[in-house]
Amino acid sequence: MSYGADEAGHLFVGGSFYFAGNKLSPFIAQANLTPQPIVIEGIRVDAGVVTLDCRGAAGGLCAVQRAADVRFTQDLTTLHTTNAPPDGRFTCTDATPPATTAFYRLRQP
Numbered sequence: 001m002s003y004g005a006d007e008a009g010h011l012f013v014g015g016s017f018y019f020a021g022n023k024l025s026p027f028i029a030q031a032n033l034t035p036q037p038i039v040i041e042g043i044r045v046d047a048g049v050v051t052l053d054c055r056g057a058a059g060g061l062c063a064v065q066r067a068a069d070v071r072f073t074q075d076l077t078t079l080h081t082t083n084a085p086p087d088g089r090f091t092c093t094d095a096t097p098p099a100t101t102a103f104y105r106l107r108q109p
Contacts, residue, residue: 038062038084038106050094054106056084063109064092066102081109 004012011031013020020029038060042053056062062084068075080092094102 040106050097052092054090055088058086058088060084063107065105070103
C-alpha cells in the first residue's frame with residue numbers, strides 16, 4: 001500500500017482494494033483529513049499601524065487577538081471578529097499597537 005498527502009489536507013492511498021468505505025474506488029482513494037487551517041499569512045507594519053493578512057475557513061467565525069505575552073495571558077485584546085469570506089482571506093488592522101512587543105493569533109471562538 002502507498003500513501004501521500006498534500007498541503008490542503010488530502011490523504012491519497014493506493015493499494016489492492018476496490019472500495020473506500022462504501023464507494024467503488026479501485027486501487028486509489030482520497031480522504032479530506034482536516035478543514036483548511038486558519039492562519040495569519042502575513043504581518044506588515046507601516047507608520048505605526050500593524051496589518052495582518054488572515055485566512056480562515058470559508059464562512060467560519062474568526063477572531064484576531066493581540067496579547068503582551070506569547071501565552072496570551074497578559075493584556076489579551078480581541079481586535080476583530082468576522083465570518084471569513086468564501087475565499088477565507090481577510091485583513092485586520094491594529095491602528096493602536098503597543099509600543100512594546102505584541103503577539104497576534106487567529107482563533108475560531
